[in-house]
Amino acid sequence: MDATKRERLLKAAIRMFARDGFFKAKxxxxxxxxxxxxxxxxxxxxxxxxxxxxIFEEEMTPLIESMKAELAKQxxxxxxxxxxxxxxxxxxxxxxxxALLLEVELRQSNKFLHEYKGTTFKxxxxxxGDAFAEGQKAGIFREGVHPSIFKQLVFGAVDQxxxxxxxxxxxKFKLSNAAEQISQVVLDGAKK
Amino acid sequence: MDATKRERLLKAAIRMFARDGFFKAKxxxxxxxxxxxxxxxxxxxxxxxxxxxxIFEEEMTPLIESMKAELAKQxxxxxxxxxxxxxxxxxxxxxxxxALLLEVELRQSNKFLHEYKGTTFKxxxxxxGDAFAEGQKAGIFREGVHPSIFKQLVFGAVDQxxxxxxxxxxxKFKLSNAAEQISQVVLDGAKK
DNA sequence: CACAGTTTTTGAATAGTGTTCATAATGATA
DNA sequence: TATCATTATGAACACTATTCAAAAACTGTG
Numbered sequence: 507m508d509a510t511k512r513e514r515l516l517k518a519a520i521r522m523f524a525r526d527g528f529f530k531a532k533x534x535x536x537x538x539x540x541x542x543x544x545x546x547x548x549x550x551x552x553x554x555x556x557x558x559x560x561i562f563e564e565e566m567t568p569l570i571e572s573m574k575a576e577l578a579k580q581x582x583x584x585x586x587x588x589x590x591x592x593x594x595x596x597x598x599x600x601x602x603x604x605a606l607l608l609e610v611e612l613r614q615s616n617k618f619l620h621e622y623k624g625t626t627f628k629x630x631x632x633x634x635g636d637a638f639a640e641g642q643k644a645g646i647f648r649e650g651v652h653p654s655i656f657k658q659l660v661f662g663a664v665d666q667x668x669x670x671x672x673x674x675x676x677x678k679f680k681l682s683n684a685a686e687q688i689s690q691v692v693l694d695g696a697k698k
Numbered sequence: 699m700d701a702t703k704r705e706r707l708l709k710a711a712i713r714m715f716a717r718d719g720f721f722k723a724k725x726x727x728x729x730x731x732x733x734x735x736x737x738x739x740x741x742x743x744x745x746x747x748x749x750x751x752x753i754f755e756e757e758m759t760p761l762i763e764s765m766k767a768e769l770a771k772q773x774x775x776x777x778x779x780x781x782x783x784x785x786x787x788x789x790x791x792x793x794x795x796x797a798l799l800l801e802v803e804l805r806q807s808n809k810f811l812h813e814y815k816g817t818t819f820k821x822x823x824x825x826x827g828d829a830f831a832e833g834q835k836a837g838i839f840r841e842g843v844h845p846s847i848f849k850q851l852v853f854g855a856v857d858q859x860x861x862x863x864x865x866x867x868x869x870k871f872k873l874s875n876a877a878e879q880i881s882q883v884v885l886d887g888a889k890k
Numbered sequence: 891c892a893c894a895g896t897t898t899t900t901g902a903a904t905a906g907t908g909t910t911c912a913t914a915a916t917g918a919t920a
Numbered sequence: 921t922a923t924c925a926t927t928a929t930g931a932a933c934a935c936t937a938t939t940c941a942a943a944a945a946c947t948g949t950g
Contacts, residue, residue: 700927734928735928735930736930737928738927738929
């Protein structure tokens with residue numbers, strides 16, 4: 507097993523999935539970009555789906571860890587939420603191919619959405635839910651809104667706007683600017 | 699040309715796309731469900747993509763019209779936004795298959811069917827944007843948040859929560875209840 | 891170095907599905 | 921009924937994920 511070959515395949519897959527979409531991307535092309543024969547792909551990954559799952563698991567995990575560390579530094583629930591939004595947008599801006607995958611390709615399969623929500627992705631969302639619950643306990647956020655509704659509300663908003671930004675050829679707005687506007691709305695909306 | 703055959707194919711496609719996802723759904727199965735031979739599908743639709751586009755166009759247009767009519771009845775921008783959220787969730791609850799398509803396949807289709815001008819969907823989003831802009835003009839909604847950011851924020855939030863509800867086998871919350879919570883947060887967040 | 895055994899890689903063969911098209915069935919007209 | 925036009929069919933074709941028999945590249949040993 508050649509770790510660099512595996513890594514090359516993963517990176518090539520991110521590029522091709524982002525360019526052509528998961529289903530339209532050809533395994534043959536991914537292999538070519540990675541500099542191996544088609545069949546070699548199947549020595550390192552069970553199949554095309556596994557390639558996508560592996561991208562999700564292996565690229566997303568460090569992002570979640572770094573987000574977690576960043577949020578731990580923030581003292582107030584408000585700051586945590588603002589930081590989450592800002593940082594998520596920064597990551598999207600820095601990794602457009604990966605972002606496109608997470609935003610667009612991951613959704614198109616019910617299987618992924620459902621079988622992987624339980625683990626890595628749920629953990630990510632819970633960072634928002636926990637911050638909100640903390641604010642409720644501290645008496646600064648409104649009651650009557652369930653943390654799991656709030657976390658999805660905020661993530662849905664950020665994700666929608668990020669996806670739109672990533673897809674638009676002409677980036678007519680700064681994502682960091684959008685992040686600020688989102689923060690203003692959801693923070694004021696969260697307040698008691 | 700047999701209009702009912704076309705209609706049967708559209709309905710069958712909605713069902714199969716919702717069940718298996720656009721790419722995994724087989725044209726042969728769609729034809730079988732519609733009660734025609736595989737090749738017949740290609741007499742009524744250019745190809746599989748065209749089937750998806752037609753679903754968007756033909757199923758969504760009446761929904762948009764009815765939403766537009768409903769919003770016209772509301773007097774204040776706040777009521778328009780609350781009504782949009784509530785009604786969108788009602789439609790999702792009543793048409794789970796169609797909802798799943800719109801929720802899960804929409805982004806993908808926006809991506810690779812970009813030259814097919816997704817005017818229909820933009821029109822839908824603009825209902826939210828216009829209501830927000832109206833509120834800004836009336837001096838009741840905050841400045842500094844662009845209507846096109848706001849409309850995507852709200853739609854993204856509603857869509858995320860709706861998709862989650864639609865996909866979860868065990869509907870652990872009432873979507874109408876979630877709609878109320880979303881309304882509270884985004885309306886307070888919109889206020890000056 | 892030579893060489894046998896082992897692991898890794900290859901790419902042509904296989905299998906599954908979107909699309910086409912020659913043919914059949916149906917409908918319309920006189 | 922006979923003839924032409926329209927519509928429907930499903931087997932054949934093209935394309936791509938996946939497999940697998942054979943080749944190549946390693947590894948260790950005498």
